[in-house]
Amino acid sequence: MPAPDRYAVIGHPIAHSRSPWIHAEFARATGQSLIYTAIDAAPEALSDTIRAFFDGGGRGLNVTAPHKEAVLELLPSLSERARIAGAVNTIAWQPSGALLGDNTDGVGFVRDLRHNLGIEIEGRRVLLLGAGGAARGLLAPLLAEQPLEVVIANRGAARACELATRFAAPGPVRGTGYNELAPPAFGLIVNATAASMHQLLPPLAEGLVGPGTVCYDLAYGSQDSPFVRWARERGAALSCMGGGMLVEQAAESFLLWRGMRPDTAAVLARLSP
Numbered sequence: 001m002p003a004p005d006r007y008a009v010i011g012h013p014i015a016h017s018r019s020p021w022i023h024a025e026f027a028r029a030t031g032q033s034l035i036y037t038a039i040d041a042a043p044e045a046l047s048d049t050i051r052a053f054f055d056g057g058g059r060g061l062n063v064t065a066p067h068k069e070a071v072l073e074l075l076p077s078l079s080e081r082a083r084i085a086g087a088v089n090t091i092a093w094q095p096s097g098a099l100l101g102d103n104t105d106g107v108g109f110v111r112d113l114r115h116n117l118g119i120e121i122e123g124r125r126v127l128l129l130g131a132g133g134a135a136r137g138l139l140a141p142l143l144a145e146q147p148l149e150v151v152i153a154n155r156g157a158a159r160a161c162e163l164a165t166r167f168a169a170p171g172p173v174r175g176t177g178y179n180e181l182a183p184p185a186f187g188l189i190v191n192a193t194a195a196s197m198h199q200l201l202p203p204l205a206e207g208l209v210g211p212g213t214v215c216y217d218l219a220y221g222s223q224d225s226p227f228v229r230w231a232r233e234r235g236a237a238l239s240c241m242g243g244g245m246l247v248e249q250a251a252e253s254f255l256l257w258r259g260m261r262p263d264t265a266a267v268l269a270r271l272s273p
């Protein structure tokens, strides 16, 4: 019997990742023979670690914080959505030997909001917190849902403005710093910063959350994040963590690697915190 195909998620830190469990569940449910592990690689070791993984027969990687942008220059070919995002969360080995970079974050996010949570983005004013790799992946699929406006806020405002300029063509989007955020309340607030990983809250003004506001933290874990608690205390219509997106983006990666999209509902229901 041939050895199982090898996959992994690469990030720094990575111990918290639930991706190995999710992909093991997908493999079991679909009868696919594969092994999926987690690799901790500091930025200076990223290139060598990726090369060693694929030279050793690896078939695919998920890429997580803080490597989603840095990995771009290591990849000879990119999918259209990864090119538009300027960020990669999935790498696929191809028979030609050329590694393909893809981005499944945005489609996973929109799918969780619309299909799992029943939230429509169309017509909402959206506040996107953060301008890192995850925010980049979200923007094109988010704009495709036709929000009224997308405001990107980042600690380094210049990075938010640069991102807004990059995405200016597909829709109404602008960048700003946190100190310029003010009421009226937004329809959707997405926390795509790494603050929750450190139990921190971005410096958010009062009046941004109203009774109709949906608040979504990309972070996931056993405890509600400071952002989720902040939103709930201010009466948000819905305030949730990113476990659903995690499962949906994983399913899209699995589809790219294995040619089949696993059922996500069963895995989402069993995603232990």
Ligand code: NDP
Pocket: 064, 065, 066, 067, 068, 105, 108, 129, 130, 131, 132, 133, 134, 135, 154, 155, 156, 159, 192, 193, 194, 195, 196, 197, 200, 201, 202, 203, 218, 219, 220, 242, 243, 245, 246, 247, 249
């Ligand atoms: P990056 O390192 O690429 O970007 C981090 C971003 O967070 C930057 O915009 C940075 O701002 C900002 N930031 C960091 N610390 C703080 C803070 N204390 N206050 C305010 N802003 C802060 O990370 P990623 O974009 O790859 O990941 C971001 C988060 O999204 C992580 O928590 C990750 O786990 C989560 N994620 C979840 C997914 C899911 O499927 N649920 C998928 C992808 C990501 P600055 O530029 O000013 O430094």
